[in-house]
Amino acid sequence: MSVTAQNPAAAGAHAPSPVLPVEPEAGTRRLNTAKALQEAIGSQMEANPEVFVMGEDVGAYGGIFSSTTGLLDRFGPQRVIDTPISETAFIGLGIGAAVEGMRPIVELMFVDFFGVCMDQIYNHMAKIHYESGGNVRVPMVLMTATGGGYSDGAQHSQSLWGTFAHLPGMKVVVPSTPYDAKGLMTAAIQSDDPVVYMFHKGVMGLPWMAKNKRSIGAVPEQDYIVPIGKARVAREGTDVSIVTLSLSVHHSLDVAEKLEGEGISVEVLDLRSVVPLDREAIVATAAKTGRVIVVDEDYQSFGLSGEIAATLAENAASRGAAFSRVCVPDVPIPYARDLEYAVLPTPARIEAAVRAAVAG
Amino acid sequence: MTIQHAAAPTGLAAAERVELLRTMILIRAFEEAILRDYHADKKPAWDIGAGLIPGEMHLSAGQEPVAAGICAHLTANDAVTATHRPHHLAIAHGMDLNRLAAEIYGRETGLGRGRGGHMHLFDPDTHFSCSGIIAEGYPPALGQAFAFQRRGTDRVAVAVTGEGAANQGGFHESLNLAALWKLPVVFVVEDNDWGISVPRKASTSVASNADRAAGYGMPGVRVEGNDVEAIHAAAGEAVARARSGQGPTLLEVHTLRLWGHFEGDAQGYRPELAEVPEHDPIPAYIKALTDDGALDASAVDGYRAEAVQKVEDALAFAKSSPTPKPEEALRYVFVEGA
Numbered sequence: 001m002s003v004t005a006q007n008p009a010a011a012g013a014h015a016p017s018p019v020l021p022v023e024p025e026a027g028t029r030r031l032n033t034a035k036a037l038q039e040a041i042g043s044q045m046e047a048n049p050e051v052f053v054m055g056e057d058v059g060a061y062g063g064i065f066s067s068t069t070g071l072l073d074r075f076g077p078q079r080v081i082d083t084p085i086s087e088t089a090f091i092g093l094g095i096g097a098a099v100e101g102m103r104p105i106v107e108l109m110f111v112d113f114f115g116v117c118m119d120q121i122y123n124h125m126a127k128i129h130y131e132s133g134g135n136v137r138v139p140m141v142l143m144t145a146t147g148g149g150y151s152d153g154a155q156h157s158q159s160l161w162g163t164f165a166h167l168p169g170m171k172v173v174v175p176s177t178p179y180d181a182k183g184l185m186t187a188a189i190q191s192d193d194p195v196v197y198m199f200h201k202g203v204m205g206l207p208w209m210a211k212n213k214r215s216i217g218a219v220p221e222q223d224y225i226v227p228i229g230k231a232r233v234a235r236e237g238t239d240v241s242i243v244t245l246s247l248s249v250h251h252s253l254d255v256a257e258k259l260e261g262e263g264i265s266v267e268v269l270d271l272r273s274v275v276p277l278d279r280e281a282i283v284a285t286a287a288k289t290g291r292v293i294v295v296d297e298d299y300q301s302f303g304l305s306g307e308i309a310a311t312l313a314e315n316a317a318s319r320g321a322a323f324s325r326v327c328v329p330d331v332p333i334p335y336a337r338d339l340e341y342a343v344l345p346t347p348a349r350i351e352a353a354v355r356a357a358v359a360g
Numbered sequence: 361m362t363i364q365h366a367a368a369p370t371g372l373a374a375a376e377r378v379e380l381l382r383t384m385i386l387i388r389a390f391e392e393a394i395l396r397d398y399h400a401d402k403k404p405a406w407d408i409g410a411g412l413i414p415g416e417m418h419l420s421a422g423q424e425p426v427a428a429g430i431c432a433h434l435t436a437n438d439a440v441t442a443t444h445r446p447h448h449l450a451i452a453h454g455m456d457l458n459r460l461a462a463e464i465y466g467r468e469t470g471l472g473r474g475r476g477g478h479m480h481l482f483d484p485d486t487h488f489s490c491s492g493i494i495a496e497g498y499p500p501a502l503g504q505a506f507a508f509q510r511r512g513t514d515r516v517a518v519a520v521t522g523e524g525a526a527n528q529g530g531f532h533e534s535l536n537l538a539a540l541w542k543l544p545v546v547f548v549v550e551d552n553d554w555g556i557s558v559p560r561k562a563s564t565s566v567a568s569n570a571d572r573a574a575g576y577g578m579p580g581v582r583v584e585g586n587d588v589e590a591i592h593a594a595a596g597e598a599v600a601r602a603r604s605g606q607g608p609t610l611l612e613v614h615t616l617r618l619w620g621h622f623e624g625d626a627q628g629y630r631p632e633l634a635e636v637p638e639h640d641p642i643p644a645y646i647k648a649l650t651d652d653g654a655l656d657a658s659a660v661d662g663y664r665a666e667a668v669q670k671v672e673d674a675l676a677f678a679k680s681s682p683t684p685k686p687e688e689a690l691r692y693v694f695v696e697g698a
Contacts, residue, residue, distance in 0.1 A: 078510075084540065089533035092499015093506055096439075096517070099489070100507035119496050119530075128489070132482035133473025134692035136489075168693050192695040 020186065020225045026179055026218035032205025034066035036178035036219045040185035041068065041105060043223050045075055048103060051189060054081040054090060055107030055143075064109050065145045065204055087117035091142065095125050098140040103189060105141040111160045111198060114144070125194045126169030140195070141188045146174070147200035147247055147297055148344055150209055154332035157340070159246070159296075162303030164196050165274040171195045171228050172274040176203055176249035178217045180272055183226030191228065200297070202247040212250040229276035233285070237267030240357045241285040242350070243308055244295040245271040251347045252295055255354060264358055274304060279311045286318035291357045293324050295345045300327035322360060326353045370589045374654040380432060380588050381649060382663050384424035384642050387448045389667035390457070391419045393675055394447070394464060398623055406624065412679070413464055415477055420448040422586070422618030425641045426550050427452035429591030430518060430611075433599040439487035439504040439517040441497035443550075444479045446490035449520060453486050457674035467681035474684040475692060487517075495521050495528030498547065502534055505543040505602075516544040516602040523612070524555025526569045535576040535610065542607035546598040549610070552617035557629040573610035582612045586641045616641065 031039070045051045053068055053075075059082040062069030072080040083090040087108055094104035108114060114121060121142065128138050148157030164172045171193050175181040181199065188195035205215035234249055235256050242252040249270045256266035269285050271278060286292045292312060294305040305325040312318040326345045334340050372380075394413065401411035409415065420427070423445070431452035434440070442449040450460055455471075463470030464478045471483050479492035487504060491497040501519035508515035525531055526549055538545045549569045553560050566572060573580025579601070581594045591613055598609035616639055620627050627633055649655035 084533075084537060086533035086537055088496075088530045089499050089502060089537040092496070092530070092534070093503040093537065096441075096500035096503020096505070097507045098503070099500065100439075100487075100504050102503075102507050102510070104503075116529075119493050120499055123493055124491065124496065124500060127480075128482060129695065130692045131472050131476035131480040132484075132692075133471065133475045134696065135472070135484055136482045137695055171694070 020223050022225050022227060023183065024220050024222065024224050027220050029219060029221060030216055031178050031219045032216045033175070033178045033181045033199065034069065034204040034206060036182040037067050037185055037199065038069055038071065039219070040182040040189070040223075042071055042074060044186060044189040045071070045079060047223075050101065051103040051105065052079040052081065053105045053107070054083055054094060056083055056085055056109055058082060058107050063107060065199070065201055066206060067107060067143060067199065087113060088120055091117050092120045092124065094140050094142070095120060095128070095138055098138045098194070099128065099136050103139050105143060105189065107143045109145060110156050111144045111146045112155045112158050114160070121164075121170070122167040126167055129193070130169055137192045138194045139192045141185075141197050142170075142194065143197040143199070145201050146198045147202055148333045148340060149202050149247075151335055151337055151340060153335045157333035159198075159200075159298040159328075161198055161274045162298045165277075165304065165307075169194070170275065172198065173228055173272065174198045174200070174246045174274060175272060176200075176246050176270050177214065178205070178219045180226050180232070180270075182219055183224050184228065184272065186223055187225045187228050190225070195228065198246075200247040203250065212247070212254075214250040214253065226272065229273045229278060231272055231278035231281035232270045233267065233281070234270040235266065235268040237265040237289065239265045239289060240291040240293060240354055241267045241269060241289045242293050242295055242354070243269045243271065243282055243285065245274070246297060248295040248297055248345050248350075251345065251350055255347050255351045259351070259354060264354065266354060277307065277311075279315070282308055282311055283315045283318040286312050286321040291322040292318075293326060293350070293353045293357055295350055295353075296325065296327045297345055298328065299330050300325060301330050303327070322357060324353055324357060326350055370593055372589060372592065376432075377589070377649055377654050380428045380592065381642075381645055381655070382667070383428040383432070383452050384588065384645065385663050386667040386670065387424045387427060387451045388421060388642055389664065389671045390451055390674075391421050391447060393668075393671045395419060395619075395623065397675065408624065414466065417478060417623040418445040418621065419619050419623065420445045422616035422636075422639075422641065423550055423552060424448050425586050425588035425591050425645075426520075426548065426613050426615050429588045430546070430548060430595040432592055433596055434516070434518065436486045437513075437515050439501060439508075439515070441501040441504075441517070441519045442488070442490035443494065443497060443520060443522055443525070444490070444492045445522070446479070446481055450481055450483070450488055450490075453488055455481070455483050455486050455488055457670060458677040459483070461674040461678035462681050465678040465681070466683060467678055468684045469677070469681040473692070495525035495530040497521065498530050498534035501545055502538055502543055505538070505545045506541070509544055514544075514603045516546060516599055518546045518548060518599075520548040520550060522555065523549050523551035523553075523560050523569060524558070524563060525549075526572065527563060535573070535578065535608070538608040539576045539578045542605065544602035544605070545608040546595065546602055547608055547610045549612040551612055551614050554617055554621065554630070556621045568612060570610055570612040576610075578608050578610055580610045580612070582614065584614045586613070586615045586639070588641065588645055
C-alpha cells in the first residue's frame with residue numbers, strides 16, 4: 001500500500017516528482033484540448049513507469065473523445081489498457097493499484113455512466129485516505145467527459161461536477177482551455193490525492209463536433225503544472241463578473257467580447273477546479289464589480305451555483321453583491337436540438353443575464 | 361507445550377496443525393474481549409452509539425477456520441481485502457493487535473487514527489483493507505494483484521466476501537476481469553448461510569457459489585464442514601496457482617456465523633439457533649487434534665491464557681490511548697502538504 005510517514009519503507013514505489021514550472025508563458029504553439037491532454041499523459045508516462053492508462057476504448061481507438069490518441073503506439077498494451085465494460089471492476093482495480101503505489105489514470109467515457117460504479121468512487125477512492133487516518137494514499141486520476149450540445153440525450157450529456165464536489169475526498173478539476181488541460185492533467189497525475197478530471201466534449205476541439213475557437217490555443221511544449229484549486233481571471237472587467245467553468249467560459253468570453261462594443265465591461269472568472277474551490281477569487285471578483293452571474297452547465301439546484309451564492313453571502317467583502325445564475329434548470333437534458341439548447345447555458349442566455357444585471 | 365509428532369492425514373505436521381488452532385484461539389479471545397467491552401456499558405437502556413466501543417459491531421466467531429486456513433499461506437507482503445466482518449482475517453494475516461484494538465476503540469493510535477472504525481481497517485504493513493459495502497472489496501484486490509503482477513513479484517491478493525455478496529455486480533465483474541488478465545487473486549466466499557436475516561437458499565440461485573467459477577473460466581472449489589485443514593489444503597492450491605501466474609481461483613467455504621449479524625441481533629429469524637454452539641469449530645478442532653495425538657489437551661489452557669493476555673494487553677493499549685482531538689476531525693480528507 002502507498003503510505004505516509006508511519007511506514008516509509010513501503011513508500012518507495014513513489015517516484016519523486018520532478019519540480020515543474022507553474023503556469024509558464026503560453027508561447028505560440030497551438031494545440032486543441034484533446035492533444036494537450038494526450039501530451040500531458042504521455043509526458044508523465046515517460047517520466048514515471050508507475051503511470052498507466054486504463055479504461056474502455058483507450059487503446060487502439062484512442063479514447064472516444066481522443067483523450068488517449070497515440071498513447072498505445074508509444075507505450076504498448078501493458079500501459080495503455082483496454083478494459084471490459086465493467087466499471088466497478090476496473091475503477092476498483094485502479095484504486096487497488098493506486099494504494100500499492102502505482103499512478104493509474106482511469107477513463108470512464110461519460111460522467112453519466114458513473115452511477116454503475118459510484119460505490120467504488122465515493123465510498124472507496126474518495127474515503128480510503130481519511131478512513132486510514134492519512135496512512136494510505138490513493139494517487140489516482142479518474143478522467144471522464146461531460147456536457148451536452150450534440151443531441152446525445154439525457155444519459156450522455158450531463159455535467160455532474162457538483163455531485164462529486166459534494167462528496168468529500170476527491171479533487172474535481174474541469175479545464176476549459178488547452179493550456180489548462182495540459183497543466184491540470186500534469187498536476188492531477190502528480191497529485192497524491194484522487195482527482196476527478198472532467199473534460200467537456202465541447203472544449204476538446206474534436207473534428208466531429210461544433211468547435212469553439214477557444215478549444216484550440218497556445219500550449220507550451222515543456223511540462224508544467226496548473227495548480228489545482230486556483231481560479232484564473234480569463235478576462236478583466238469592471239461592470240459584472242461571470243463566474244464559470246468549462247465550455248461556459250468560452251461562451252462567456254464570446255459574450256463579453258460582443259458586449260464590449262456597447263460599453264459593458266464583463267469580467268470572466270474561470271474556476272478551473274471545483275474542489276478545492278477558489279473562494280478568494282470568487283469573493284475578489286464580486287467585490288470588484290458588485291454583480292455576479294454564475295454560469296454552470298450542471299443542474300441549478302443544490303449545486304455549484306448555490307455554493308457560490310453561499311460563499312458570497314458568508315463573506316463580508318462580497319455580501320450584498322447582486323447575484324443571478326444561468327444553469328440547467330433541473331431537467332434531464334433533452335434530445336431534440338431546440339429543447340436541448342433551451343436548457344443549456346447558451347451564449348444567448350448568458351448575454352441576457354449580463355444585460356439584466358447591468359440594467360438592474 | 362506438548363506436541364506429538366504424528367503427521368495429520370492432510371499432510372500437515374503436528375506443529376502446523378497446532379499453529380492453526382492457536383490462530384483460531386487468538387481470534388476468538390480477541391472477539392470475546394470485544395464482545396465483553398462492547399456490551400459492558402450499553403446497559404440498562406441499550407444504546408448502539410454509547411460506550412467504550414460505539415457503533416455497529418460485526419463479530420466473526422465461528423468463521424475462524426477460514427481466516428486461519430487461508431492466511432497460513434500468506435506473508436505480510438500479500439494483500440487481503442475483507443468485509444464488514446473483518447477481525448478474524450485481520451488477525452490471521454498478522455495485523456498489529458494494538459493498532460487494531462485502538463481503531464475499534466476509536467483512538468488516535470488506531471490504524472486510522474479513529475477515522476475508520478471496525479468496518480474500515482487499512483493497514484499498509486499487511487496490505488490489509490476492508491469495506492462495509494458488500495462485494496466492493498473485490499475490485500480493489502484486483503488492483504493490488506495487478507500491481508504485484510506488473511512488478512514481476514509472486515505476491516498475491518486474497519479477496520473475501522460473504523455469500524450474499526456473490527449476487528452483487530462487483531463480484532461478477534471482478535471474477536471476469538481477474539480471469540481475463542490472469543491476475544494473482546484468490547477469491548474467497550465465506551458462506552455462513554445468512555445474509556443478515558435472509559437464508560442463502562432465498563438469495564442464491566445455485567447450491568454452491570463455487571459453480572459460478574465455471575462461468576468465468578477459473579477453478580471453483582467449495583469446502584464443507586468449516587474444517588480448517590480442508591480450507592488450508594484448498595487455499596494452498598489456490599494461492600500456489602496465483603503465485604505461479606496461473607490466475608485466480610474461487611474458493612467457497614461453508615462456515616458458521618456463531619453469533620448475530622451484528623451485536624444486538626436477537627436472531628429470531630434463525631430456526632437452528634439452539635444447535636449453533638454445538639458446531640463451534642474450535643472445540644471440534646481441539647478434539648480432532650487430541651484424538652490424533654497431535655495435541656496434548658492440557659496445552660490448550662496455556663494457549664488460551666497466552667491469547668487472552670495478548671488481547672488484554674492490546675485492549676489496555678487501546679483504552680489508555682488518547683481519543684482523537686475534535687479540532688482535528690477535518691484532517692486527512694486530502695494528503696497534507698501536497
